[in-house]
Amino acid sequence: MHINAWADLTCPWCCLGRHRLQRALELWEADGRERPEVIWHPYQVDPMAPRIAVPRDEEAARRREELHSAETRAAFLAELAEAEGPGFAWRPRWRVSTFDAHRLEALARRHGGNALQDAVKSELLRAHFVRGENLGDHAVLAAAAEAAGFRHAREALATGEGGAQVRAESARGATVGVTAVPTFVVGRRALAGAQDPEAILDFLRQAADDRRSDPPGDGAQPLGTVQAPDPVSAYREAGRLLEAREPLEALRVLQPWSGEFGGDSAVLLLTARCYFASAQLGRAEEVLRRIVEANPTDDYARFMLGRCLQRQTRREEARVHLRIAVSLNPSPDYADALARVGG
Structure with a gap:
């Protein structure tokens, strides 16, 4: 049995949820059952967070924390402290x-x-929440990965590998109805939130019973309907539509928020990708130039701008931006695009 789990790395409830899942799996094994494998999938709680870290806004963090009682927060930290052992401190410092x-x-x-x-996830959560490190820093990411036993992380990160997979798996989560994290999915059942280990164990037992009674086939069904009542949900829904090759629909979802959040780099980049995918190259170019003007070291925006200019047969201009993209990030995709314009 496999558990598909959607979670983020700067979400405190995802941190607690992973810890409780491990405890539930220990109880599962104590029943004499084979331990399920956990497959972690990406979900960005704050998809508009900057690529270059900024100090956490403590006032905003405090307002979010007020959604939970002081007793709940104290119990939360006590449980994590018990898991981490002596010297535990709670130090998330970066957005x-x-x-x-x-x-x-x-x-x-x-x-x-x-x-x-799973070992890498554990180290990344510890880096963000316990050591207060910046998960946007490749050196921090590589050190966490190496501590978990992933010896080639630094080289793999430098190539730009894995980006398409993250986008595809994020879209898959939206498609099956994941709207909160952590969410654990087994077959047709889903459990959302950092539930108690006993609740997770009961969920796994019910999922196992489903598997025994189901006819042949995976029985996979959508978990629910994704709504878009706020800018974050709209952003996720637009990303899902773009991955599903519906860029015009994605633009329609983004449009109500284009005024209030139209200056956000993540929203701008998604908008540009939608324009590019729908062959509105002039509009895509305009948005991409806004992004690189505000952040000249945004390698992906440079890459997209180069591709946009290439499709308009403006090869010399495209070459300039693609060369910058390759110098910032030696991704094979960037290098291939540069080669196509005679780089």
Whole structure:
């Protein structure tokens, strides 16, 4: 049996959820059952977080924490402290995109299977929450991966590998109805939230009973309907539609929020990708130039701008931006695009 789990790396409830899942699996094994393998999938709680880390806004963090009582937060930290042992401290310090950290998890699974992926996740959570490190820093990511036994992480990260996989798996989560994290999925059943180990164990037993009674086939069904009532949900839904090759529908979903959040780099980049995919190259170019003007070291925006100019047969201009993209990130995709314009 496999458990498909969607979680983020800067979400405290995902941190607790992984810990409780491990305890539930220990109880499962104590029943004499074979331990299920866990496959971790990406979910960005804050998809608009910057690629370059900024200090956490403590006031905003405090407002979010007020969703839970002081007693709940105290119990939460006490449980994690017990798991971490002496010297535990709670030190999340940075707001940063978790895209590259999710990319590292995907690479760990590709290179070493589910067990290595889980070990890397554990180290990344510890880096963010216990050591207060920046998960946008490739040196931090590589050190965490090496501590987990992933010896080639630094080289794999540098190539730009895994980005397409993260986008595809994020879209898959939206497709099956994952709207909160952590969410654990087995067959047709899903369990959302950092539930108690006993609740997770009961969920696994019910899923196992389903498997015994199901006819041949995977029996997979959508878990629910994805709604888009807020900008974060709209962003995720637009990303899913773009991956499903529906860029015009994705633009329609983004449009109500283009005024309030239209200056956000993540929203701009997604909008540009939708314009590019729908052959609105002039509009794509305009948005991409806004991004690189604000952040000249955004390698992916440079790459997209180069491709956009290439499709307009403006090879010399394309070559400039693609060369910059390759110098910032020696991704094979970037190098291939540069070669096509005679780089």
